[in-house]
Amino acid sequence: MKNTPQHHTRRAALYGFAAAVFQYPDEAVVADLQDEAVQDAVRQAGVELGLDSEVEALLDALDGVDRDSLEPAYNRLFGLPGDGGTYPVVPYEAHYTTGDEVNESQRRIATVVGLLEEFGLEISDEFDERHDHVTVELELLQVLAAQRAVALDGGDDKTAVRLARAGATVLDEHLGDFVPAFAHRVRETVDGDGSSDRDVPEASAVYAAAAGLAAALVEFDEASHPDPVSPGTGVRADG
Template sequence: MFAPSSMQTPFSLAPGAAVPLPPAGRRRSVFANYRAQSASGPEELSGSPPQSLARAQATPGSAKAPQASAPQAVARAFLYRFLAKAFEDPTPTGWAWLCSTDTHAALRSVLDDFDSALGPRLRDSAERVLACLRPEGFEPFQDDYSAAFGHAARGRCPLNEIEYGDLKADPLFQPHRLADLAAFYRAFGLELAPDAAERHDHLCLELEFMSVLAAKEAYALQAALGHDLWELCRDSQKKFLREHLGRWTPAFTRQLVRTVDDGALGRLAVFIREFVEAECHAFGLTPGSEELLLRPVDEATESLCASCGIPNLPPGAVHSPA
C-alpha cells in the first residue's frame, strides 16, 4: 500500500528527453488531483491518500507480462495519454498539440520501446494516424467526430462502456460496472475534476487511468520501490483491461470504423484497437468480442434530449460543464 500524494511518476522518454504534455487549460476528461509538473520532469498525484487499496490488491504472480521495464511503462503511459487526448471533444488547442512536431516525435520514439514483434505493427498504424494529424485537418476531424459521436444522449458510436454488452444480461450489470470503475479510481486516490461532465465509463477517463497506472509502474521500477508496489501496478492494469477497457474497446472501434471514412478518426480507431488488443495479449488476456451489441435506445429519452439542450453538450456528457 502506498500514499499517492507522495508517489511521483516519471514521464520522460529517456535521460534528457521530454514528453510533450497536453496543453494547459480546462480539460473535462481528467482526474483533478493528478497533474503534470513539467514536460521533462515527474508527474505527481496530489490530495489525500486513499482509505484503502483493497480494491486493487495484487495477487503474487498474477500480473505476468513481458513488458516489465521502466522505458516500456513510460512508453505505454504516453500512448494511453495520447489516445485520451485524441478522443476528447476536439478543440483547436488540443488539435494543435496532436499535430505538433514534438508530439509526433514522441509518439515515434515511444513505439521504439516496444518489443520487436509488436513495434512494427503499431508503428505502421501510428504513421497512418500521424499522416492525418495536420493543422488543416481540424474541420474534417470535427465533422467525423460529430457524425460518429453526435451531440445527443448517445451517438452512433457511444464513448461510454456500459452502452456495449449483452442485451439481456448486461443492463443488470451497468450500475455495477460504474461502481467498479469508481472503486478503481478511488483505490488510487484519483478524483474527477469538478468540471468533468462525463461518466466514469467514458473512454477518455479509462484511457487516462491506464496512463496513470503505467506511469506509476515506471516510477516503481525506476525508484526501486520493491516488487510488491510494481506487482500492484501491474495487477491493477491487468484487472482494469480485463473488466473494462479491453472488454468493450474492440466493439467500439469496429462500430467507429464502420461509421467514419479513412480519415484521422478512422485511423485512430484502428490504432487504439491494435494497441489495446496488444496490451491484453501482453497481460495474458483475451480481448473482448467485436460482436458486443449496443444497448437499445430509449426512444422517449432520445426525444426528450432533442428538446432539452442536451444536443449542445459534448459527446458522452451527463451534464453541462461548469
C-alpha cells in the same frame, strides 16, 4: 515482455495520446495532438512497442486538421444523436459490454470510479461525460502504466506488482471487450458500412485511426499482462 520503466513510459505515452484524441476537440486538445515534441515521443513509443504502423496512421490522419475540421467530425460520430435519436458511435463501455443490463452497467461504472479514486485520477470539471467514456478508461491505463514506471524506477517492486494486477483487471473487465468493439464501430461508420443516418466528415479518419491504435495497444497489453489476481492471494504478477 520488457518490464522496465522505459517500457511502461512508452505504454503510457500511447494510451495518453489515444485518450486525448477522443476528448472534445477544443483548441488546447488539438494543439497537444499536433505538438511536434509530443508526436515525436509517440512515434518513438510506437516503434519501440511494435505499433509503429498504427501510430503513423494516426499521425498521418492528424496532419493538416484543425479544430474547425475535427469538431464537426467529433459531433457527427459521438456528440449529437441522429434522426433516430441514437449516436452513430457510442463512446461508453456499458453499451458494448452489458447491453440493457442496468445493474451490471452500474456495477462496471462504479468499478471504474473506484479505480480512478484509488490511483488518483480526477475527472476535470470541464469533462461532462460518464465515467465509462473511452477517454477516461484509456487515461486510467495511462496512469497505471506511468505509475508502474515510477515504481520500477524507484525499486518499489511491491507497488509495481499491485499496478500490474490493477492493469490486468482493467483490461480483463473493461477495455479488453470494449475497445475492439468500439474500434470496429468507428471504422465501419467512417468507412460508410455502418447504420448511421448521415455522412461523416473527412476528418473522421482521425477517430478511425485513433480507435485502431487503441485496439492494437489493448491487444498488445492483453498478450503481455499477467492474469488478473485478487488482492491477498499471494500470487505474484511479474509481467
